[in-house]
Amino acid sequence: MKSIRVAAAVATAAMALTACSSPTHAGAAAVVGSQRISTSELNKDTQDYLAALKKANLDESQLGIPATQIVxxxxxxxxxxxxxLERNHVQVTEGEIDAALKDPGQFQSPEINLLSQGVAPDDARAYGRAIAGLTKLQQQFGGEAGSQRLAQEFNSVKPVINPRYGVQNPQRSQENPGIFVDAGRFGKLTAQAATQG
Incomplete structure (x- = not known):
């Protein structure tokens, strides 16, 4: 059976999630700047993601964390x-999105790569745009040398996560990149799942 490891970084950016008492909008799973991610959007995307996992003969238990958290x-x-990307005036073409979605990453297929990122392959355009745009922005910042500046840009946006979906991992590191830790609601992470993220 195929196995998936949850990747915690988008491109070379490290994301710092801030879990606080409650998002500023009722019914929000998260608030990112002025953008609200509703619980209904999260629930729909999670159902689509679970269906895509099933279609690929994969199971949520292989993720090591609940599907809701990865989505x-x-x-x-x-x-x-x-x-x-908007702040830095980065434009992404449809062709660049297509190319980003064809990348197999560290897996044997683009589909498995998308699933490892919490993306249902049938609904991946926004994710592909983000990946292609971050790649262009890193090049704009100086290629490999620009990765630190890209990480700073990425971390400058502080999302507010609804604590009902989990608690931020305070010991998040390169070796243990998991975003969430057990908050008593999702069950305990095994030592292997915690280190795999």
Missing amino acids: LQRLVNVAVSDQI
Whole structure:
């Protein structure tokens, strides 16, 4: 059976999620700047994602964290990316989005790569735009040398996550990139799942 590891970074950017007592808008799973990610949007995307996992003969248990958390992480990453791309006047073409979506990453197929990022392949355009845009922005910042500036831009947008979806991992690092830790609601992470993120 295929296995997936949850990737925690988009491009080279490290995301700092801020979990606080409650988002500023009722019914929000997260608030990213002025953009609200509703619980209904999260629920719909999670159902689409679970269906895509099933279609690929994969199971949510292989993620190591609940599907809701990986989908919420992706929605937040895309919202943050959209804001920094707009702020830096980065335009992305349809061809660049197509190319980003064809990348297999570290997996054997583009489909598995998308699933590892919390993306249902049938609904991946916004994610592809974010990836292509972040790549262009890093080049604009000086290529590999610009990765630190890209990370700073990415971390300058501080999302507010509804605590009902989990608690931020305070010991998040390169070795343990998981965004969430057990808040007593989702069950305990195994040591292996926690280190795999």
